[in-house]
């Protein structure tokens with residue numbers, strides 16, 4: 039299984055939202071990461087055929103998706119950034135309805151719905167109306183509808199935004215269990231999610247692909263560049279002007295800061311980097327990719 043994104047550009051009027059993006063994806067979970075407005079949703083909308091690119095092509099297993107868009111879309115599952123549901127449907131009714139829209143054979147609907155309810159931990163609430171669902175339950179329902187057709191390419195646009203930690207972990211586990219033998223693209227700003235489930239990270243900024251990196255390689259790259267130091271409150275602004283600061287904890291007249299510096303920082307403690315700090319390192323200046 040291979041998805042190849044070849045030379046994709048997208049203009050919104052004169053604004054270039056994607057600038058000759060080239061990318062080749064194989065099975066596994068990819069974190070799709072970049073600042074607001076980087077072009078993630080635009081590329082996703084092109085991948086799910088909601089938008090046409092201004093230039094370039096997408097190939098699925100070597101075939102241009104435009105040559106047989108129906109067969110390609112049969113392989114795609116998609117959870118949009120802001121999914122809409124019919125609140126008066128029960129969870130199970132909604133999934134059955136989605137099966138019909140997805141053209142799933144009538145004889146298979148009951149077993150498909152049962153399977154996704156189980157995978158997404160929704161069995162207990164299958165007969166409740168969606169309007170009564172919490173944010174986490176809605177997101178799991180969003181995944182459930184996206185995997186009804188057992189897609190080989192599963193695309194999730196910011197699926198854990200707004201979820202509490204327990205629901206996020208639950209959601210991450212669901213995604214991990216789905217990741218064998220398919221491509222999962224997870225667009226997110228939550229680096230903790232990327233760290234715990236993605237094998238590789240696609241980095242995008244201002245419409246340009248910066249690279250595809252393994253999470254452990256990214257962490258390795260900034261090893262020895264993250265520092266912890268206790269400073270006086272009064273010198274905080276100097277540090278803020280000079281460094282990328284990833285955390286600030288106030289303790290009376292002192293502040294504990296974690297910050298990123300390429301230089302050896304005498305008097306500061308070198309600490310294990312977090313993926314959030316990698317994000318800062320890559321995107322604050324854009325120089326490091």
Ligand SMILES: Nc1ncnc2c1ncn2[C@@H]1O[C@H](COP(=O)(O)OP(=O)(O)OP(=O)(O)O)[C@@H](O)[C@H]1O
Nearest residue numbers: 050053054055072073074075076077078079080081
């Ligand atoms: N329909 C549109 N018309 C005009 N410009 C658009 C449209 N959709 C997106 N853009 C612009 O294209 C660029 C990429 O937007 P996009 O939504 O793809 O970014 P994103 O990485 O998904 O951002 P976020 O993380 O905030 O969701 C931005 O500059 C945005 O303002």
